[in-house]
Amino acid sequence: MRVIRERWNPLALLCLLSFLVTACGxxxxxxxxxxxxxxNPETFNPQLITSGTTIDASSNQLYNRLxxxxxDSSDYSAALATDWAVSDDGxxxxxxxxxxxxxxxxxxxxxxxxxxxxxxxxxFARIINTEHPYHLVSRTGYPFFQxxxxxxxxxxxxxxNDYEVVFHLANKDASFLSNLATDFxxxxxxxxxxxxxAAGTPENIDYFAIGTGPFYLAEYxxxxxxxxxxxxxYWGEQAKIDLLVFDITRKSEARLAKIITRDCQVSALxxxxxxxxxxxxKHLELRTKPGLNVAFWAFxxxxxxxxxxxxxxxxxxxxxxxxxxxxxxxxxxxAASGMLPPASWAYTETEDAKHYDPEEAxxxxxxxxxxxxxxxxxxxxxVRIYNPxxxxxxxxxxxxxxxxxxxxxxxxxxxxxxxxxxxxxEYDSVLIGWNADNTDPDNFFTPLLSCSALESNNNRSRWCxxxxxxxxxxxxxxxxxxxxxxxxxxxxxxxHEQVPLVNIAHAQKLLLKNTNVSIKNVNPYGGMSxxxxxxxxxxxxx
Amino acid sequence: MWRYLIRRLNxxxxxxIVMMAVLxxxxxMFPVEKGYALTGIQFPTEEQQVQTVEDYxxxxxxxxxxxxxxxxxxxxxxxxxxxxxQDVAEELSAVLPASFELSLFAGCIAVFFGVPLGVLASLSxxxxxxxxxxxxxxxxxxxxxxxxxxTLALWFGVQLEWLxxxxxxxxxxxxxxxxxxxxxxxxxxxxxxxxxxxxxxxLHIILPAVTLAVLPFTVVIRITRQAMVTVMTQTxxxxxxxxxxxxxxxxxxxxxxxxxxxxxxxxxxxxxxxASYGIIVEVIFAWPGVGSWLINAIYQRDYTVIxxxxxxxxxxxxxxxxxxxxxHTTINPINxxxxxxx
Numbered sequence: 007m008r009v010i011r012e013r014w015n016p017l018a019l020l021c022l023l024s025f026l027v028t029a030c031g032x033x034x035x036x037x038x039x040x041x042x043x044x045x046n047p048e049t050f051n052p053q054l055i056t057s058g059t060t061i062d063a064s065s066n067q068l069y070n071r072l073x074x075x076x077x078d079s080s081d082y083s084a085a086l087a088t089d090w091a092v093s094d095d096g097x098x099x100x101x102x103x104x105x106x107x108x109x110x111x112x113x114x115x116x117x118x119x120x121x122x123x124x125x126x127x128x129x130f131a132r133i134i135n136t137e138h139p140y141h142l143v144s145r146t147g148y149p150f151f152q153x154x155x156x157x158x159x160x161x162x163x164x165x166x167n168d169y170e171v172v173f174h175l176a177n178k179d180a181s182f183l184s185n186l187a188t189d190f191x192x193x194x195x196x197x198x199x200x201x202x203x204a205a206g207t208p209e210n211i212d213y214f215a216i217g218t219g220p221f222y223l224a225e226y227x228x229x230x231x232x233x234x235x236x237x238x239x240y241w242g243e244q245a246k247i248d249l250l251v252f253d254i255t256r257k258s259e260a261r262l263a264k265i266i267t268r269d270c271q272v273s274a275l276x277x278x279x280x281x282x283x284x285x286x287x288k289h290l291e292l293r294t295k296p297g298l299n300v301a302f303w304a305f306x307x308x309x310x311x312x313x314x315x316x317x318x319x320x321x322x323x324x325x326x327x328x329x330x331x332x333x334x335x336x337x338x339x340x341a342a343s344g345m346l347p348p349a350s351w352a353y354t355e356t357e358d359a360k361h362y363d364p365e366e367a368x369x370x371x372x373x374x375x376x377x378x379x380x381x382x383x384x385x386x387x388x389v390r391i392y393n394p395x396x397x398x399x400x401x402x403x404x405x406x407x408x409x410x411x412x413x414x415x416x417x418x419x420x421x422x423x424x425x426x427x428x429x430x431x432e433y434d435s436v437l438i439g440w441n442a443d444n445t446d447p448d449n450f451f452t453p454l455l456s457c458s459a460l461e462s463n464n465n466r467s468r469w470c471x472x473x474x475x476x477x478x479x480x481x482x483x484x485x486x487x488x489x490x491x492x493x494x495x496x497x498x499x500x501x502h503e504q505v506p507l508v509n510i511a512h513a514q515k516l517l518l519k520n521t522n523v524s525i526k527n528v529n530p531y532g533g534m535s536x537x538x539x540x541x542x543x544x545x546x547x548x
Numbered sequence: 549m550w551r552y553l554i555r556r557l558n559x560x561x562x563x564x565i566v567m568m569a570v571l572x573x574x575x576x577m578f579p580v581e582k583g584y585a586l587t588g589i590q591f592p593t594e595e596q597q598v599q600t601v602e603d604y605x606x607x608x609x610x611x612x613x614x615x616x617x618x619x620x621x622x623x624x625x626x627x628x629x630x631x632x633x634q635d636v637a638e639e640l641s642a643v644l645p646a647s648f649e650l651s652l653f654a655g656c657i658a659v660f661f662g663v664p665l666g667v668l669a670s671l672s673x674x675x676x677x678x679x680x681x682x683x684x685x686x687x688x689x690x691x692x693x694x695x696x697x698x699t700l701a702l703w704f705g706v707q708l709e710w711l712x713x714x715x716x717x718x719x720x721x722x723x724x725x726x727x728x729x730x731x732x733x734x735x736x737x738x739x740x741x742x743x744x745x746x747x748x749x750x751l752h753i754i755l756p757a758v759t760l761a762v763l764p765f766t767v768v769i770r771i772t773r774q775a776m777v778t779v780m781t782q783t784x785x786x787x788x789x790x791x792x793x794x795x796x797x798x799x800x801x802x803x804x805x806x807x808x809x810x811x812x813x814x815x816x817x818x819x820x821x822x823a824s825y826g827i828i829v830e831v832i833f834a835w836p837g838v839g840s841w842l843i844n845a846i847y848q849r850d851y852t853v854i855x856x857x858x859x860x861x862x863x864x865x866x867x868x869x870x871x872x873x874x875x876h877t878t879i880n881p882i883n884x885x886x887x888x889x890x
Binding site for chain 1: 632701711743
């Protein structure tokens with residue numbers, strides 16, 4: 007007895023040691039990627055929302071669209087539609103659908119048939135047809151489709167046969183294909199919808215999502231993680247990783263810490279001021295891609311003294327954009343010379359007509375006969391991709407304008423109050439911006455500076471010109487790209503002359519990743535796609 | 549003996565009732581409708597409203613309400629979470645094991661390293677060594693845990709990249725929850741990644757556990773040293789020495805068991821601050837336990853979860869303190885007469 011007792015201690019130690027030795031064997035990690043995302047998705051159906059967080063977690067992972075943008079976003083490529091044709095009058099779009107495309111399955115549903123025209127009709131009828139049993143299942147409506155007035159644009163969707171559909175439009179729209187290629191226009195399963203409707207739980211189709219995409223939804227734990235797995239029956243090129251996990255981490259610093267300690271391989275929305283830390287770690291890499299967005303300083307052109315175009319010209323010359331790029335964007339953005347960012351296909355390189363020239367500004371002010379000018383700048387209180395710090399931007403502008411003898415008062419409210427007050431248009435000028443919904447250049451003009459935008463209170467300059475409106479509607483009805491490009495150039499010129507706003511910068515889309523992850527391209531617009539993401543084998547470190 | 553046990557049981561029940569009364573009173577003061585604060589259902593249907601009034605006796609006086617509240621809570625009805633709309637009891641059973649894992653691990657670190665170091669400290673007769681041990685433990689004892697946690701995370705996580713600093717495990721490992729204690733679940737898992745998952749979980753627990761262990765560790769060293777010094781001067785030790793027993797035997801078999809009794813008592817006294825340290829550590833290292841669950845609930849005004857978090861943590865502390873006291877009385881020969889005395 008005593009012998010056993012006395013030997014027990016060394017024996018236990020030996021056991022423990024051997025245990026530790028086995029534990030120190032080579033790590034056998036599942037092939038997958040953890041993406042530190044910034045928040046919970048509201049749903050898994052991108053038709054119902056516009057928030058980027060939800061788009062990232064659903065659109066490109068779980069679903070496909072009829073057509074996609076090709077790699078440089080200049081043209082379209084086949085997705086669920088293999089071929090498409092536009093009628094001569096531009097009112098009918100005929101799509102030939104891909105065959106042998108399987109939907110995912112989960113514990114609620116296993117598909118009995120492959121993808122066909124019924125699924126296309128269901129996916130869009132749900133949005134258009136207010137009588138559709140699924141139309142009101144969405145409590146949030148269909149914001150993207152409402153903003154482009156999709157229900158009135160598409161008069162009918164006709165099924166020719168199982169693999170052919172025709173969209174009949176009420177009027178010509180050059181941006182129609184572009185809208186079908188957005189992250190929002192995904193194809194759902196009509197069979198799953200019918201089954202869930204019969205079971206009395208129609209809302210399930212938006213949460214326990216079934217799509218045709220490269221990954222299927224395996225598990226979602228709110229506030230913690232979303233687990234996707236590779237769809238082995240994917241019609242296109244198979245995803246390179248077996249497992250995709252979204253690690254929901256709200257705080258930017260926490261995401262940075264996780265990617266440093268390798269708990270994440272890719273991280274969303276790094277802040278510009280974290281660049282110094284990122285550079286210190288050799289295994290981190292920052293991917294940048296010119297974004298489709300613009301930050302601007304809009305003047306309320308209905309309020310004196312900013313109703314005077316000479317004053318606006320003077321103010322435009324007084325702002326040192328380079329300094330703003332440096333301080334606010336940490337040189338991760340490009341200076342904006344017009345509305346369209348360089349990433350847009352309609353962009354024409356022009357010299358910035360509103361270069362920094364305080365002397366010129368003073369001269370113009372004198373010419374306008376304005377002295378002791380003083381007004382407010384409203385700075386939005388939140389971080390947006392196009393402007394990481396509007397308050398700082400406002401302070402820099404304040405300093406610049408002090409140089410030419412103009413006094414500026416900075417105003418900021420809480421975001422919800424801020425947007426409310428913007429609508430009542432009491433402001434003199436406001437620092438805000440725009441992030442494009444799609445790659446169509448019209449998206450930078452009509453929602454921001456048209457007369458209809460003035461009515462819907464989205465026109466922050468409260469300025470509109472019939473000349474610009476004619477140009478824009480002309481461009482929308484033109485199908486030829488070079489012609490449209492020319493028209494948008496003219497539109498930019500009008501804006502240059504009238505200065506309803508000063509464009510400040512086009513921010514870049516930033517993505518932080520581990521060097522052992524290869525991402526072919528980051529879309530300039532829209533959500534993340536992980537189907538082409540690959541893990542590169544690296545030398546195993548001892 | 550029975551009398552003693554019943555007295556302790558009474559103490560447990562009485563303290564718990566007082567605690568629940570405080571909680572019940574506080575719940576009534578939440579700036580929302582009482583039914584909502586109790587059930588977590590913000591917009592109840594007609595039936596739910598009737599059910600709530602029935603369950604919590606909202607149409608009766610305060611005493612019946614309190615009685616109903618205690619009955620509901622103790623029978624496991626903790627309401628639903630305002631935020632996630634999940635059953636709170638279910639969420640609690642998911643987060644509680646993670647906290648246990650962390651505190652148990654931290655406690656083990658404190659004992660396994662603290663006791664031997666305390667014994668070594670008591671053996672040293674040199675004044676500088678004793679003083680420096682005292683100084684170091686005092687420093688450890690007084691370092692604020694949030695600062696320590698952040699500093700360790702910064703050094704070992706961010707700068708040296710040795711250890712992960714958030715969560716329980718890398719999310720790539722899919723571990724079937726069985727016991728919900730990650731270190732055990734990874735070993736039970738049948739996937740081919742089981743061993744690497746275990747190692748990963750082990751790496752994840754090191755920093756939070758070390759941070760949490762510093763307080764009990766320093767206390768254990770100080771008390772063990774003190775107790776050993778006292779015990780070693782007693783006559784039975786001298787008798788053992790006279791009989792020619794080896795120092796090792798005297799220390800381990802004769803002195804240490806007696807010296808550990810005050811250590812146990814100190815553990816009991818430390819429970820409260822240990823628990824609040826645990827909450828802070830969980831928040832710093834994003835450990836998915838009761839602490840971070842409770843703090844999140846406070847941020848998001850999740851009234852039912854706040855109640856459940858406070859209820860479970862305080863009940864546990866009351867229960868464990870009494871258990872430790874019981875244990876202390878049982879193994880302490882001096883107190884043993886108290887067990888039989890009347």
